[in-house]
Amino acid sequence: MYKGNNFTKLSEEYAKARRAGRREFMLNASTGKESYLPALEDIIENVEIVKEEEIGLIQLPLEKIQGTYYHSRALSFSRTFKPLFDENTEFSQKWINLLKIQYDEGIREPIEVYEYLNWYYVVEGNKRVSVLKYLGAYSISAKVTRLIPKWDENNKEIRLYYEFLDFNKKTGLVEIWFTEEGRFKEFYDIIKNHKVHDELIDNKYKDFINEYFLPFKKHFDNLNGEKLDITPADAFLRYLKKFGKTLPPSDKELKNKVKVILKEIEDERSPESGSIWDISKIFVPSGKKLKVAFIYNTKIKDSAWTYSHELGRRYVQEEFHNDIETKYFQDVNSKEEYDKIMQQLGKEDYKIVFTTSFDFLGENKKNKFQNVKFVHFSGYNTKENINSYFGRLYEPRYLAGILAGIKTKTNVIGYVAPFGIPEVVMGIDAFALGAKSVNTDAHVEISWTNTWNNREYERKSAEYLINQKNADVLTHHQDSCEVIKVAAENNLYSIGYHYDMSGTYDKVLTSVVWNWGKYYSRIIDDVLQGSNFSFFDLFGGSNEIEKFWGGMKSGIVDIAEMGKDVNPQTKTMIESIKKSIVEELYHPFTGPIKDNKGMLRIERNTQISDENLYNIDWYVDNVDFE
Structure with a gap:
């Protein structure tokens, strides 16, 4: 193989x-x-x-x-x-x-x-x-x-171990360990009458672990419960005593109940210190829904970018339907209209506003609604109630480039792009590096449109790359799907952007996607739990509260499911490389890397810094454009 x-x-x-x-x-x-x-x-x-x-x-x-x-x-x-x-x-x-x-x-x-x-x-x-x-x-x-x-009467660990031996002989379980004596017996008394739902299951205790304990432990681990110097079993036993031998109908509700257990334990150990989740709250009156607004600068149907955010809004509205109320405003493209909307949201007591375009940053910085938290796309110079967010799009771009490098026969991959700003350049470079990693002859040909959303320009750029440059795989960094549409019309492979485009067009290998629903869900869930509106614990990234730049590890960016034209071996390889990036064992911008003018930009075994990525203005050596 x-x-x-x-x-x-x-x-x-x-x-x-x-x-x-x-x-x-x-x-x-x-x-x-x-x-x-x-x-x-x-x-x-x-x-x-x-x-x-x-x-x-x-x-x-x-x-x-x-x-x-x-x-x-x-x-x-x-x-x-x-x-x-x-x-x-x-x-x-x-x-x-x-x-x-x-x-x-x-x-x-x-x-x-x-x-x-x-x-x-x-x-x-x-x-x-x-x-x-x-x-x-x-x-x-x-x-x-x-x-x-x-046996050693004076050694607590050995005393616990002898309790474990008795428990293990009865159950065969090794996953469970407690830090206090007597708990193995308590736990056994709870699970000994567990009924399995499948007669083919021959160990009811293993069934209990799989059905109840492991889902609980997943959240315990993700919430860093071990920092409280307890084992997952310690916390789980407390959960069973408080909530009984049942799991909530949704994973979100289970997570919230695990938080309750950990908070109780934390408060008992440090009664005078506030909870790790209880810092600076957004106040929502009891019985009221949290109001969340989304502001789009284009019409939903006209922009894949806006549509990806709208999918995120629908996701959270469905997930939190009993706890939140959402409203969206589309095609907001003037200061006057924006001001009018903000006045309305302030009067209606909206607590969170997601502004999804760079256009709104200047107005957000001047806002007077201190009871509102603004979460702004790709911002800078943040203030107390404005957080900015974007994603490490170069990570899935690199994986997509690998697919393109494997699939191209002409060794020319077409890339339709709007402007040579760092956000776009780092994506182009990562894509080209991915292609080069599996095909040293592959190069990426860029056609610039100088606009985010102009279907006519995007179509002409795609056709130019096919007819004049002999490109046989296409991708893009545009707001519409036009490039993917042109590829399908010409029976060529393509790689979509914003959301999974395989359901609409043929021969889509994968898509570089934004999972805004996951991002919005975590922020809203954090607020509903009375948190400090910080990205730190939610996404496992920097503790810089003002800015969020999440990668595939956070789930905010990813590649969509690979299509039927990608063979199993390639899928396995892509998933393996993705895992390495997620676990921070590999960075796509690891040297030696030269630019397309022959200059060494990143030294061997050195990774590019975030600061240099923020300001990147050069192209790797297999990127061409006129």
């Missing part, structure tokens, strides 16, 4: 995994922490083991695998099983071969582990664990031998 360039891609994945491992190793070393994997033979050196018990073969969650057994093996990996050996070593080749096996058919051979205090240490299969952890797998088949330490 993996030959030639595809094997090269696997090698590049190893290099990314190793770079991540080296970064983790150096960070731990610089802060005085252990840098290598924990080794069980070191941990139990002075521990009296009274019994070895063969547990047999189980499906073991990878997060329970903490280290290796042998000290010598520990030196091959960082603290979280990332590889440390150089490329072109026997170790790296074995790791790459396992990665290939996982992609081709899945790693099936069980590993061998020792269990000690409900943590697991690998005797045989360290590289298999490393590969699967790198890919984000959930579990692995493992043959387990349990090492039981001597």
